[in-house]
Amino acid sequence: MSLQIDWLAHHMQHSDRYAKWIHQQFHYEYTHQPLADWQREFAQGQSNGEWSCLIAIDGERLVGGAALARDDLAHRPDLGPWLACVFVSPEARGQGLAERLIDGICQEAKDCGFARLYLHTQSKQDYYAKRGWQVMERFRAWDSEHALMARDL
Incomplete structure (x- = not known):
């Protein structure tokens, strides 16, 4: 595997595909947002700072x-x-x-002057807890339980 990790903003040919993966993986969050609308928002997010995405590419393949x-x-x-x-x-x-990838995002947030990063997860709480994230609160959304977690940078 000849893996390259870089910002999606430098490889916009992969933006729609990545947005589609996210739309499918977290479908419950997008019930009111059609795929094409999300793809447009996500692509714009690469330049306006709303969704700065770090991607992994194996050759020409997004992974x-x-x-x-x-x-x-x-x-x-x-x-x-x-x-x-x-x-x-x-x-x-x-x-x-x-x-x-997560370490890269944490480093970027730290480099931007942030002291803490947040996430919410439906099923990966244990994964994140093992990596230094702590549960701040639990909440119900999209018909299931979620954990709001934070990590000091």
């Missing part, structure tokens, strides 16, 4: 990514920035790629 989002939870507009849109394609899993 994963994670985003530094300005706002990722409607009922908590007081918090941010957020680790969001973490996804690794099934064939690239189990190699520590998500961790590398």
Whole structure:
């Protein structure tokens, strides 16, 4: 695997595909946003700072990514920035790629002067807890339980 990790803004040919992965993976969050609208918002987010996404590319193949989002939870507009849109394609899993992407986002947030990063997760609380994230609160959204987590940078 000749893996390259870089900002999606430098590889916009992958933007629609990554947005589609996120739309499918976290479908419950997009029930009122058609795929084409999300793809447009996500692409714009690469230049306006709303969804700065770090991606992993194997040759020309997109294999994963994670985003530094300005706002990722409607009922908590007081918090941010957020680790969001973490996804690794099934064939690239189990190699520590998500961790590398998450570390890259944490470093970027720190470099931007932020002291803390937030995320929300439905099912990966244990994964994040092992990596230094702490549960701040639990909440119900999209018909299921979620954990709001934070990590000091």
